[in-house]
Structures are given as structure tokens and as C-alpha cells.
Amino acid sequence: MDDHLGTAALVSTVGSLIAVVVGIGVVSLFAEWRGIWRSYFLMERTIDVGAPVAAALGVLALLSGFVVVSMAAN
Structure with missing residues (x-):
């Protein structure tokens, strides 16, 4: 059960990281598309x-990746 918990933590953390980076990228693309100072x-x-x-x-x-690897080694 702990192995699944570590994997779930890794997947949710990486998914959240991807969502944050994509969100920042979308806002940046929008600002470049508009090209006005308020958007920048x-x-x-x-x-x-x-x-x-x-x-x-x-x-x-x-850290979650380290947990998953250490659980897999046991």
C-alpha cells in the first residue's frame, strides 16, 4: 500500500508542476500576443x-521520486 501512496504522491506532484508551468506559459503567450504593457x-x-x-x-x-525508488528497492 505504501508503494501506491508514493506513486500517487509523485504523479500528483508532477501533474501539479506541469499545470503551473503550462499556466505561466499561457499567460506569457497571451501577453506577447497582446503586446501592451498591461499584459506584460x-x-x-x-x-x-x-x-x-x-x-x-x-x-x-x-523527494517523491526518491520515495518511490526506495520503496521499489525494498
Whole structure:
């Protein structure tokens, strides 16, 4: 059961990380498409908020991967 819990944690963390990165990318593409300063400011604020979230999710994904590998080794 613990093996499935570690795998679920890894999958959900990686999925969340992908969603955050795609969200930031969509906002950035929108800002570039509009090409006005208000959109660029929105992009800057989105990256400012999303970067620490993406970094934390990346660390959690790495740790979850270690848990999955260590459970598989046992």
C-alpha cells in the first residue's frame, strides 16, 4: 500500500508542476500576443507568484521520486 501512496504522491506532484508551468506559459503567450504593457505586467506578476510554487513542486516531485525508488528497492 505504501508503494501506491508514493506513486500517487509523485504523479500528483508532477501533474501539479506541469499545470503551473503550462499556466505561466499561457499567460506569457497571451501577453506577447497582446503586446501592451498591461499584459506584460500581468505576465511579470504571474511569473513572480508562479516561480516559487514551481520550485517547491519540483522539490516535492524529486523527494517523491526518491520515495518511490526506495520503496521499489525494498
